[in-house]
Amino acid sequence: MPIHTCHILSHERLSGDVYRLKFVSEPICRGAQPGQFVHIRADVQSDPLLPRPFSIHDIDREVMGVEILFQVVGSGTRILSSKRKGESIEVLGPLGRGFGVDHERRISVLVAGGIGLAPFPFLIKRLRESGHSVFVLAGWKTVEEIVGLERIESSGASVDVATEDGRRGSCGTVTKLLNTRLRAGDFGSESEIGLYACGPGAMLATVAHMARQYNVPCQVSLEERMACGVGACYGCAVLAADRENACPEYKLVCKDGPVFDMNEVCLK
Ligand SMILES: Cc1cc2nc3c(=O)[nH]c(=O)nc-3n(C[C@H](O)[C@H](O)[C@H](O)COP(=O)(O)OP(=O)(O)OC[C@H]3O[C@@H](n4cnc5c(N)ncnc54)[C@H](O)[C@@H]3O)c2cc1C
Numbered sequence: 001m002p003i004h005t006c007h008i009l010s011h012e013r014l015s016g017d018v019y020r021l022k023f024v025s026e027p028i029c030r031g032a033q034p035g036q037f038v039h040i041r042a043d044v045q046s047d048p049l050l051p052r053p054f055s056i057h058d059i060d061r062e063v064m065g066v067e068i069l070f071q072v073v074g075s076g077t078r079i080l081s082s083k084r085k086g087e088s089i090e091v092l093g094p095l096g097r098g099f100g101v102d103h104e105r106r107i108s109v110l111v112a113g114g115i116g117l118a119p120f121p122f123l124i125k126r127l128r129e130s131g132h133s134v135f136v137l138a139g140w141k142t143v144e145e146i147v148g149l150e151r152i153e154s155s156g157a158s159v160d161v162a163t164e165d166g167r168r169g170s171c172g173t174v175t176k177l178l179n180t181r182l183r184a185g186d187f188g189s190e191s192e193i194g195l196y197a198c199g200p201g202a203m204l205a206t207v208a209h210m211a212r213q214y215n216v217p218c219q220v221s222l223e224e225r226m227a228c229g230v231g232a233c234y235g236c237a238v239l240a241a242d243r244e245n246a247c248p249e250y251k252l253v254c255k256d257g258p259v260f261d262m263n264e265v266c267l268k
C-alpha cells in the first residue's frame with residue numbers, strides 16, 4: 001500500500017490538547033470504512049521515526065477530505081499538532097478492519113470513553129445511511145474534558161452524556177449509564193440492539209460484560225502501541241479469546257482489528 005503525501009485542508013484546536021485535522025486523500029476517502037485507521041507521520045525530517053495511528057473520524061466526499069480527532073500525549077502528536085493548513089503529512093491507509101454494520105440489528109448503541117469518540121461521526125453516517133436508529137452514550141471524567149460532542153449532536157443520533165464529576169449529563173461512568181438504559185429498556189427490544197464501543201480497555205471489558213448479560217452482540221475497537229501498522233512486526237499482538245486452546249493464540253490489532261467482535265479477544 002503506497003504512502004500518500006497529503007495536504008492539510010484545515011486544522012483546529014478544539015480544546016486544550018485536542019485537535020481536529022482534515023487532509024486531502026481521494027483514495028482514502030473513497031476506500032475507508034468506519035473504524036479503520038490511518039498511520040500518520042507528521043514530519044519526515046525529525047523524530048519520532050515511526051508513524052502514529054489515528055481512527056478515521058469523518059470523511060468529506062465533496063473535497064475528498066479525511067478527518068482525524070486527536071489528543072496530544074507525546075512527541076508524535078505534539079509535532080502533528082504544530083502542523084498548519086497548507087502543509088503536508090505522510091499518510092498510510094486506510095488500514096485494518098473497521099466496524100461491521102449489523103443489518104439484523106437496526107438499533108445501534110455506540111459507547112465512547114473520552115477520545116474514544118473519534119471514530120463515531122463516520123460510523124454514525126454509515127449506520128444512518130443503512131436506516132439504523134443510533135444512540136450514542138459518551139463519557140468523560142470531568143466536564144472540562146468534553147470535546148468533539150457537537151459533531152455527534154448534529155449527526156441525527158440521540159446523544160446521552162455521562163461525567164464522573166456529575167457536572168453534565170448523568171453522574172458516573174458511561175458504563176453505569178449504559179447499564180441504566182439497558183435495564184430500563186430505553187433503546188427498544190434487546191433482540192434489535194447492536195453495541196459498538198471505543199475507549200479505554202477497562203471500559204470495553206465492562207461493555208462486553210453487559211453485552212453478554214443482555215445477550216446483545218458487541219464490537220469493540222482496541223488500541224495498542226503500533227510500529228508497522230500492517231501486520232509485519234507483531235508489535236500490536238493481543239491475546240485471542242480461545243480459552244479452550246492450551247496454546248495461546250494472538251490477534252494483530254493493526255490487521256485483524258482494530259475492531260473485533262467481543263468474543264474474539266481477551267478484554268482486560
Ligand atoms: C488503531 C488506533 C487508533 C487510534 N486512534 C486515535 C484517535 O483517533 N485519536 C487519538 O487521539 N489517539 C488515537 N490513538 C492513539 C494514538 O495513536 C497515540 O496517542 C499516539 O500514537 C501517541 O503518539 P505520541 O508520539 O504522541 O506519544 P508517545 O510518546 O508514543 O506516547 C505517549 C504516552 O502515550 C502512551 N501511548 C501511546 N500510544 C498508545 C496506544 N496506542 N495505546 C495506549 N497508550 C499509548 C504511551 O505509553 C505513553 O505513555 C489510536 C491508536 C490506535 C492503535
Ligand code: FES
Nearest residue numbers: 229231233234254
Ligand atoms: S503494528 Fe506491526 S504487526 Fe501490528
